[in-house]
Amino acid sequence: MRTHISMQVPIPDWGTSSLFLVWPEGLHGRKHLVGACAQIASRIPDDIDLHIVIAGSAFRQNAENTLAEKRPAGTLHFHDLPTVTDIWIRDWAPVPVKKNDGSCVLVKAKYRPRYFKRRELVYAERNDRAGRELASILGLPIAELPLVWDIGNLTHNGAGTAIVSRRILTDNRNLFENEIRRLFENMLGIDRLLLVVEEHGDPTGHVDGTFRFLDEHTLAIASYPPECAEENRWCNERALELGVALGEDVRIVRIPNGPFDLSETESIPSAVNNYLNFLRIGGRMLMPQYGTRYDDAAVDAVRAACPGLEVIPVAGCGVSDVARLGGVLNCMSWAC
Numbered sequence: 256m257r258t259h260i261s262m263q264v265p266i267p268d269w270g271t272s273s274l275f276l277v278w279p280e281g282l283h284g285r286k287h288l289v290g291a292c293a294q295i296a297s298r299i300p301d302d303i304d305l306h307i308v309i310a311g312s313a314f315r316q317n318a319e320n321t322l323a324e325k326r327p328a329g330t331l332h333f334h335d336l337p338t339v340t341d342i343w344i345r346d347w348a349p350v351p352v353k354k355n356d357g358s359c360v361l362v363k364a365k366y367r368p369r370y371f372k373r374r375e376l377v378y379a380e381r382n383d384r385a386g387r388e389l390a391s392i393l394g395l396p397i398a399e400l401p402l403v404w405d406i407g408n409l410t411h412n413g414a415g416t417a418i419v420s421r422r423i424l425t426d427n428r429n430l431f432e433n434e435i436r437r438l439f440e441n442m443l444g445i446d447r448l449l450l451v452v453e454e455h456g457d458p459t460g461h462v463d464g465t466f467r468f469l470d471e472h473t474l475a476i477a478s479y480p481p482e483c484a485e486e487n488r489w490c491n492e493r494a495l496e497l498g499v500a501l502g503e504d505v506r507i508v509r510i511p512n513g514p515f516d517l518s519e520t521e522s523i524p525s526a527v528n529n530y531l532n533f534l535r536i537g538g539r540m541l542m543p544q545y546g547t548r549y550d551d552a553a554v555d556a557v558r559a560a561c562p563g564l565e566v567i568p569v570a571g572c573g574v575s576d577v578a579r580l581g582g583v584l585n586c587m588s589w590a591c
Contacts, residue, residue, distance in 0.1 A: 267413030268535035271590035291573025364404035407461035422460025513549035523581030534584035
């Protein structure tokens, strides 16, 4: 059994207790998601502190009025961040890391996605600043990680093992692979960094729709219906590869996704029927539901893999509205 001895480790999803969502009103092309955001907020358990990031004070009153009736007093917090331009907070937020003395530091990489068009980079710069401002909201120190990196391209077990796609290498060609690995170890406490090839057809290079740690010793990997032969072959190859790399430390379970929705929005493929992009906070998992026969199979697979985990299905048209933009519940949330 592998023992982790780093002085600090990234905080896993199951070690978090505060959740952040971005209010869609005031964001270009996102106003139609206000109902979806309210729906998802209503499913967050009441003992979780829910923080709502707002793009400007002009939208605060509507957000407060819409959400106040869905949450008990004292569990809902609003923050004006005028730099915010999109809902995908996971990608531009920092990585929370717990130090050996029990304190927390937020490690922030540069958010500059390759899949953004040149004219869109100004929005990336604004969200990059917003990610740093989260440290002020929480009153936590921030450490700069000298890498270009979307945090949707990360899953880790909170004990020094992480999976990242090889996009981390091509986005940081100024560094050798061993230098990147050293940064992950020294700043994030990740001393076993597993690099996987990017999934074909995914311009983001993210892993959070295909690989997710359910706990320190359990890794979920997506599978697809039989008609998705190419995607299943890719996932099966990665499962074998990661099984060898992880050894007996980690068991691999397969969580079924539904068939692909072949539509695109803003040049990003739809994530409808993706279940791996769930929202995990503490001992709860909010799993997206799409109103198809695949919903129950995904929930049942997670419950079988982790019987002590409370799985909360989140259904309704709002979930699909979000997913059509290319991300689901993990992409639109950040926990600390």
